[in-house]
Amino acid sequence: MVFMGDRATLLETGRFVQRRVDRPDNAMNAAFGVAATENNETTDTSETPETPEIIKATETAETAGCAATVESTEFTESTGSAGAERSTGIVGAAEAPGGTESPESAESEARHRRAADAGDTASMSVLGALLLRRGDLDGAEPYLRGATADGDRAAANNLGVLLHQRGYTDDAAGWWRIAAVAGSAAAAHALGRHYRERGDEPGAEYWLRQSAEQGHALGAYALADLLEHRSDVGAERWLRAAAEQGHREAAYRLARMLDRNAGDDPHDAFGRPGLGPGAGDRSGGSGRPVARKDDGPVAGPATGRVGEAEQWYRQAAARGHRRAALHLGAILEQRGEPKEAGRWYLISAKAGEARAACALGFLLRDAGDEESAAVWWLRAAQDGDGNAANALGALHAARGEQQTAERWYRAAMDAGDVNGAYNLGLLCAAQDRTPQAEQWYRRAAYAGHREAANALAVLLLQAGDATGAEPWFSKAAEAGSVDAAFNLGILYAGRDEDRMALVWYERAAAAGHTEAALQVGMALLHHGEEQEAERHLRCAAGGGSAEAAFRLAGVLDSRQPPPGPPALGEPMPEKTECEEWYERAAEQGHRRAQVRVGMLAAARGDVDSAARWYREAAESGSRNGAFNLGLLLAREGSEREAALWWSRAANDGHGRAALRLALLAARRGELAEGQRWCARAVELGPAEVAERAARLREALHQELTA
Numbered sequence: 001m002v003f004m005g006d007r008a009t010l011l012e013t014g015r016f017v018q019r020r021v022d023r024p025d026n027a028m029n030a031a032f033g034v035a036a037t038e039n040n041e042t043t044d045t046s047e048t049p050e051t052p053e054i055i056k057a058t059e060t061a062e063t064a065g066c067a068a069t070v071e072s073t074e075f076t077e078s079t080g081s082a083g084a085e086r087s088t089g090i091v092g093a094a095e096a097p098g099g100t101e102s103p104e105s106a107e108s109e110a111r112h113r114r115a116a117d118a119g120d121t122a123s124m125s126v127l128g129a130l131l132l133r134r135g136d137l138d139g140a141e142p143y144l145r146g147a148t149a150d151g152d153r154a155a156a157n158n159l160g161v162l163l164h165q166r167g168y169t170d171d172a173a174g175w176w177r178i179a180a181v182a183g184s185a186a187a188a189h190a191l192g193r194h195y196r197e198r199g200d201e202p203g204a205e206y207w208l209r210q211s212a213e214q215g216h217a218l219g220a221y222a223l224a225d226l227l228e229h230r231s232d233v234g235a236e237r238w239l240r241a242a243a244e245q246g247h248r249e250a251a252y253r254l255a256r257m258l259d260r261n262a263g264d265d266p267h268d269a270f271g272r273p274g275l276g277p278g279a280g281d282r283s284g285g286s287g288r289p290v291a292r293k294d295d296g297p298v299a300g301p302a303t304g305r306v307g308e309a310e311q312w313y314r315q316a317a318a319r320g321h322r323r324a325a326l327h328l329g330a331i332l333e334q335r336g337e338p339k340e341a342g343r344w345y346l347i348s349a350k351a352g353e354a355r356a357a358c359a360l361g362f363l364l365r366d367a368g369d370e371e372s373a374a375v376w377w378l379r380a381a382q383d384g385d386g387n388a389a390n391a392l393g394a395l396h397a398a399r400g401e402q403q404t405a406e407r408w409y410r411a412a413m414d415a416g417d418v419n420g421a422y423n424l425g426l427l428c429a430a431q432d433r434t435p436q437a438e439q440w441y442r443r444a445a446y447a448g449h450r451e452a453a454n455a456l457a458v459l460l461l462q463a464g465d466a467t468g469a470e471p472w473f474s475k476a477a478e479a480g481s482v483d484a485a486f487n488l489g490i491l492y493a494g495r496d497e498d499r500m501a502l503v504w505y506e507r508a509a510a511a512g513h514t515e516a517a518l519q520v521g522m523a524l525l526h527h528g529e530e531q532e533a534e535r536h537l538r539c540a541a542g543g544g545s546a547e548a549a550f551r552l553a554g555v556l557d558s559r560q561p562p563p564g565p566p567a568l569g570e571p572m573p574e575k576t577e578c579e580e581w582y583e584r585a586a587e588q589g590h591r592r593a594q595v596r597v598g599m600l601a602a603a604r605g606d607v608d609s610a611a612r613w614y615r616e617a618a619e620s621g622s623r624n625g626a627f628n629l630g631l632l633l634a635r636e637g638s639e640r641e642a643a644l645w646w647s648r649a650a651n652d653g654h655g656r657a658a659l660r661l662a663l664l665a666a667r668r669g670e671l672a673e674g675q676r677w678c679a680r681a682v683e684l685g686p687a688e689v690a691e692r693a694a695r696l697r698e699a700l701h702q703e704l705t706a
Contacts, residue, residue, distance in 0.1 A: 141162055
């Protein structure tokens with residue numbers, strides 16, 4: 001193959017003389033101190049050419065300085081070729097053992113110049129590398145050519161660098177090829193990059209693999225980048241090899257790979273990441289503004305690979321990689337270490353990472369420092385972070401500064417964050433500007449914002465346009481909006497399409513929607529599937545639904561005999577699980593549960609608790625609570641107060657309360673009053689009450705006419 005050289009043939013012919021001890025190339029090709037350039041991160045997904053490395057021949061066979069390659073530019077991760085590092089490409093070396101002089105000194109340079117002018121190959125190579133590093137191409141070229149002619153492979157590599165800088169890429173590749181065949185890992189790396197830029201991926205892979213297998217960090221990284229571009233699983237091995245040698249971009253990308261493999265990234269709206277409220281938002285399209293960290297890093301599940309990812313993030317971040325610091329902060333925040341997370345966010349934000357500034361703002365807000373949060377959000381928003389602009393909009397909206405809020409929401413839209421349009425819709429809806437709200441909801445919905453689609457459907461439904469609302473509910477629900485799925489269930493239930501309603505309720509319930517779980521539980525109870533119904537009711541009750549807690553208690557209550565009063569001298573029995581659920585519902589203000597808790601307390605002989613719960617229910621408007629409270633008071637001898645509560649219950653339609661009032665009036669001799677309450681009891685029922693009331697009314701009538 002054209003890109004494969006025959007190293008043995010070239011060495012045997014003496015074309016290149018190997019004057020050094022056989023050792024790892026990154027030590028053998030050591031040159032000068034590390035020089036790194038700091039460049040801004042980009043979103044370019046193509047691999048960026050890097051300046052080839054300048055290397056030099058060591059002065060003696062015993063010189064084995066430790067090479068240390070440092071690359072500075074960071075790139076965003078991407079779905080394809082995730083970018084590569086730019087660097088000056090100058091491989092640094094420690095001083096040679098035995099106190100060898102630094103080639104940086106003027107004295108050393110003068111000495112090498114004298115030796116080079118006298119024809120010393122090693123000095124020509126060293127001096128050429130030094131001049132090349134300074135940018136003196138004209139001065140470097142004759143020395144490098146002279147050393148190359150004498151078989152110095154470092155000079156051959158550096159001559160390729162010089163020609164590459166002058167634009168003679170083909171000539172440069174020729175010299176790199178010669179040096180690479182002679183065993184230069186740096187030249188193999190440069191040649192592999194050259195082939196990749198030309199579109200010759202097989203050739204690129206061959207030479208990059210040669211470089212990587214010799215332990216060259218940049219070669220390993222470039223090979224990993226090529227393999228990852230092809231979705232080759234071998235990319236992880238070479239990223240790890242480069243990262244273990246201190247390559248910070250390799251460490252970052254290895255961490256991202258481990259992170260992605262450990263857990264799926266969240267997708268919010270219509271299959272696109274980072275749009276719309278999260279699944280946990282139960283605002284139903286009319287809740288709080290959206291200002292979240294969805295476009296920031298999200299750590300995956302707590303697995304071993306994620307733990308390893310954290311280590312590589314930490315290594316890259318410690319070497320100044322701002323995106324690694326951002327992701328490390330996110331992992332720490334998710335793990336409940338906000339102080340340490342804030343430290344890394346701060347480092348990343350100060351390095352210019354807008355998302356880190358935004359995340360730092362959220363941490364400060366959660367800590368109660370809203371003013372400092374606003375400062376970082378402002379900084380991030382001015383750098384084009386739409387999430388930070390949304391956060392500022394929400395902050396000003398909460399303060400009643402509607403115009404400023406609107407300005408920031410528009411800034412979020414300009415930054416490409418569709419949440420800005422959704423939040424503008426929320427802002428207009430809160431001001432009863434329904435046409436404008438519909439306009440912004442529609443804009444966000446067309447852009448793929450699922451909660452905006454749900455909110456738009458709610459507006460249309462409220463306007464009586466059920467036909468127009470249904471497709472938006474469907475689109476939002478199919479995209480994963482839990483509220484939209486629940487709303488679709490309501491829509492179908494309103495049309496008496498119970499089967500379809502149950503389908504959507506079940507879908508919403510499976511995603512954790514409390515009210516949907518309640519509806520599923522009630523439907524299953526209606527169909528006699530008590531065990532399955534209990535499971536859904538427990539989910540809904542655990543989610544805070546008072547009605548679900550009441551109905552779950554009812555299911556449990558039906559399975560046990562009614563408790564009787566404790567025997568004399570026996571301790572009061574402990575509360576059953578059903579009573580605990582009744583109490584949970586009662587504490588949330590559920591009137592029927594309050595009455596039921598009162599009844600259970602009364603059955604246990606706990607009159608005080610019974611009276612308290614009856615009173616709470618009665619004062620909330622429960623006619624059963626008022627009736628039972630009246631019974632309890634009457635037994636305690638407080639007939640006058642009992643009559644007040646019976647009157648309230650009877651006026652609310654409680655037939656038994658009316659009958660009790662009739663009996664009370666009859667005992668007092670208030671016959672006309674008794675007849676009036678009898679008539680009310682007959683009217684209200686139920687049948688047995690109506691029958692008793694009719695007999696009492698007849699008796700009172702006879703008494704009055706006697």
